[in-house]
Amino acid sequence: MASEEFKVQLLETFAALITAAFGLVAALAWNEAIKAAVASVFNTGDELLGLVVYAIIVTVLAVIMTLLIARALGKAKDALVESKKN
Numbered sequence: 001m002a003s004e005e006f007k008v009q010l011l012e013t014f015a016a017l018i019t020a021a022f023g024l025v026a027a028l029a030w031n032e033a034i035k036a037a038v039a040s041v042f043n044t045g046d047e048l049l050g051l052v053v054y055a056i057i058v059t060v061l062a063v064i065m066t067l068l069i070a071r072a073l074g075k076a077k078d079a080l081v082e083s084k085k086n
Helices: 002-041 048-085
Strands: none
Touching (some): 002 048
């Protein structure tokens, strides 16, 4: 039983770290897009569209991966509850 609880705790920790990593990548992507937008407004660059598309793709990927990770974690917790009942 302690082994199952450890596995769930390990999954929770990995889920938190992976989610934080995707959040960081999304934040960095938006940071670059915003910097390019400011540069575009002041006519200092023309990479805006590429950076915005990149930021959107990374954000969507981060959201999808976060949902998949949360779903997997929920299933693991449910399995632990079921194993404790038996």
